[in-house]
Amino acid sequence: MSINQDFLVQKNLLLRTYRKTLKRVQKSYDNALLDLEKCHAWQMVHHTGELLQANLYKIKKGVNSVTVHDWLHDDKNVKIPLNSQKEPHEQVAALFRQARKLKAGVPHMERQVERMRNELERVQKIVVGLQLVDEESKLEPFKIPSKPKQVDQDPIIKRYREYITESGLSIWVGKSAKDNDILTFRLANGSDWWFHISDFPGSHVVLRLPKNTEPDQESIKDSLLVALHHSKAKDRGEAEVCVTQCKYVTRAGKNKPGQVQISKHKNIKIVNDAIRFQQLRQRQHFPPKKNL
Numbered sequence: 001m002s003i004n005q006d007f008l009v010q011k012n013l014l015l016r017t018y019r020k021t022l023k024r025v026q027k028s029y030d031n032a033l034l035d036l037e038k039c040h041a042w043q044m045v046h047h048t049g050e051l052l053q054a055n056l057y058k059i060k061k062g063v064n065s066v067t068v069h070d071w072l073h074d075d076k077n078v079k080i081p082l083n084s085q086k087e088p089h090e091q092v093a094a095l096f097r098q099a100r101k102l103k104a105g106v107p108h109m110e111r112q113v114e115r116m117r118n119e120l121e122r123v124q125k126i127v128v129g130l131q132l133v134d135e136e137s138k139l140e141p142f143k144i145p146s147k148p149k150q151v152d153q154d155p156i157i158k159r160y161r162e163y164i165t166e167s168g169l170s171i172w173v174g175k176s177a178k179d180n181d182i183l184t185f186r187l188a189n190g191s192d193w194w195f196h197i198s199d200f201p202g203s204h205v206v207l208r209l210p211k212n213t214e215p216d217q218e219s220i221k222d223s224l225l226v227a228l229h230h231s232k233a234k235d236r237g238e239a240e241v242c243v244t245q246c247k248y249v250t251r252a253g254k255n256k257p258g259q260v261q262i263s264k265h266k267n268i269k270i271v272n273d274a275i276r277f278q279q280l281r282q283r284q285h286f287p288p289k290k291n292l
Helices: 003-040 042-054 088-132 136-142 177-187 217-229 274-282
Strands: 065-070 076-081 160-164 170-174 193-197 205-207 238-245 249-251 260-262 266-271
Touching (some): 003 088, 003 136, 003 274, 042 065, 042 076, 088 136, 088 274, 160 177, 170 177, 170 217, 193 217, 205 217, 217 266
Antiparallel strands (some): 170 205, 193 238, 238 266, 249 260
16 A cells, blocks of 8 residues: 555544544534523523413313413413323422523533534534645644553442432442443342333433432432433433332343343333433532442
8 A cells, every 4th residue: 555545544534533523513512502592491481480370260280271361472362281180380380490490501501502612613623624634744633642541440430420419319320231230239229219211222220319218309300311311212302211119120130231120110201301411410420439
């Protein structure tokens, strides 16, 4: 192979790598813009809550929608969809909670958009500069250094990821089939809550609980969301999650790592909430060191 051919091969490989990175960063940037747009809609969500609150007297449980007078938008009547399975006052409270979360997420998502915009511009410049390279010696600044092999000094660090709920509970997530086994059958307690996406491959998710306590509803929602994001169903936007306690989970067999049998459980539907998951990621950290 001539030097010229070798140069072209190296250049094309680098271009392919950076273009793949560019595509990934572009997708992350687009998603961040969408999430920011959702956050900026907090005032509309709050206003919808106010409209429902002002008309609670005319809303009965079991209806799918209600038409109310909107005093902010041209004094017109607007039709608001409702959850027929929930009490009207619960839906009002849920709207106000959603509005608060969206408002709180605005600064974070603005910073995220700015970071992704800068990263997008950086990779775009690299691709343009690499396209102009015409000799092998000029490829050196574009080469991606190989990562040094990490010494596995503490195997437990690689067994699971950890998220912290707003109430301070830990959510542990297995990283592989073997790690799922270790997490569920060696690290978790029988009273801990256990989550796994239904009908799709995914990580074992364990919500750690102090002895003789029950989890709060927000921590359960966080755990459901984590189970969705650490599964093959995350791109669907919604799925059902199998929920039980670790004491009801047993191994499916010695040579079937990660596969389990469950004697008692319930399924709960979860719809993706990108803002909530971003806030959870801000509270993600490595677990403390512990001997297995």
